[in-house]
Amino acid sequence: MKTSLETLEGLKRSLTVDVSIDTFNQKVDKILKTMASQVSIDGFRKGKVPVSMVKQRFGDNAKSDAVNEIVNETLVDALTEAKVTPAARPSVSKVDAEGEDNFSYTVEFEVFPEVKIADFSKLEVEQVKVDITKADEERTLNGLQEQLIEFKTVKRKSKEGDRVAMDFVGTIDGETFEGGEAKDFKLVIGKGTMIPGFEESITDVAAGKTVDLDVNFPEDYHATHLAGKPVKFNITINEVGSPKEPKLDAEFAKKFGEKDMDALLVSMKEQMRTEIDGRIDQINKDSLFNALAAANKFDVPQGSIDGEAQNLLAEMQERMQQQGQTPQADMPASLFNDEAERRVKLGLLVGQIASDNQMQASMEQIDARIQEMSQAYGENAQQMVDYYNQDVSRKSSVELMIVEKMVQDKILEDAKIKTVKKKFTEITEQA
DSSP: EEEEEEEOOTTEEEEEEEHHHHHHHHHHHHHHHHTTTTOOOTTTTTTTOHHHHHHHHHOOOOHHHHHHHHHHHHHHHHHHTTTOOOOSSSSEEEEOOSSSEEEEEEEEEOOOOOOOOOOOOGGGGEEEEEOHHHHHHHHHHHHHHTTEEEEOOSSSSOTTOOOEEEEEEEEEEEEEEHHHHHHHHETTTTOOOOOOOHHHHHOOOOOOOOEEEEOOOOOOOOTTTTTTTTTEEEEEEEEEEEEEOOOOSSSHHHTTSSSHHOOOOHHHHHHHHHHHHHHHHHHHHHHHHHHHHOHHHHHHHHHHHHHHHHHHHHHHHHHHHTTOOOTTTTGGGGHHHHHHHHHHHHHHHHHHHHTTTTOOOOOHHHHHHHHHHGGGOOOOOGHHHHHHTTTTHHHHHHHHHHHHHHHHHHHOOOOOSEEEEEEEEEEEOOO
C-alpha cells in the first residue's frame, strides 16, 4: 500500500491510496462467486449460474462492493501511515480501477487545526459580583406572598391588581388562529403578560360586559408567524376578583414547607444565594470563554460545525415541544452555525489547555460532583446518582464539567480580571 497526502484549502486534505490491482481483482472475483451461488437467473438453477454471466449482469455492482470493502479495510492504516487524523469520516472523491498495476482511491476530509494557546496574562476578563440587599429579600418575600394571594369576587369595575376571568376569541383576517381563543381565562391586570393594549382594554370593565379590541402583535413577537400582524379580539368579562394578601405568619411559612417565618426567611435567603450564584457562574464562564475564543484565532472544521448546529437545532425543537409549541420542521440547522462554531472552537481550546497542563478528573472528583448535583433532586437524589453510574458516557459528561472548571481556574490565575458589581434584579430578570 502506498499513500499520498495533499493539502487543499484551509483544513481540507486529500489522501490517495494505491493498492495492488490484483488485490482489487481478487475482491471482485470473490464477490462474483458469492453472487453466483445466490442469484437466480431464468434457465439456471439457483447456485448454478456461470460466473461469466453473473459478471456480465452484475459486474458493476461487484466492482462497487469491492471498492467499499477495500476502502473499509485499508483506510485506517492509510491514515496512520500518512500521519493524519480526520475531523470527520472521509468521503471518497475518486476511484481508479483501470490501472495495469495499481488500484487507487482518493478520500477528502478536514483535519483539526493546530491550537497554540495565547498567553493568559494578556486576557482581559470581566467577572460579575452580586450582593443581595434587604430590598432584594423583601421583593422576593413579596413574590412568595403573591403566590398565595386569594381573589374574592366583587361587583365593581376591574382595576390594576384584580384578577379577571374572561372568554376571548382572536381573529386575523377573519380567521381564528392557534392560541387565539380561550374560555374562562384568568389574568391579573398589571402583570404585562399579554400583548400591549390587551390589559388596558379590560381595565375599568365590570363582569358581564363585552369588549372589542383592535391591536397589532409586536414586531418582535416570539411566534414569528404572528409578529406585526393586526388582530381583532372579542372579550367577554365573566368575573372580577379583588386580591387578598396572606398574612406573614406560621401558617404562611408552613405552606412553603417551613415551621415558622424565621425558618422560611433563612431558607429563602439560601435559595436566593444559590440561584444567583448559579446564574453568575454561567455569566462569568461565558465572559471568560468569550475572551479566550477572541484571543485565539484559528479555523474550525466545517463538518464539526455542521454536526454541532444539528445538535443545537434538535435541542431547540425539544424545548419547543416541552413548552407546547410546534417545532418548525423546515428550519435549517445553518441558523445555528455561529453558536456551533463557537462551541466547537471552545471545545478545542479547553481540550488543548487541559492537555498542556495535564488536567484530569479523578474518579473521586467525579463521584463527589454527581453527589453534589443530586442534592437538587431531594428524595430522588439516589435515582439521579444511579442514572449517572449506569452509563460511562454520562460520567464522561461530568468529567468534562470538572476539567472545564479546572481550565477556568487556570485562566483566572493569570488573566486580568475586572470585577463588575451588578444588582440582584439585573441578573434574575434577564431573559
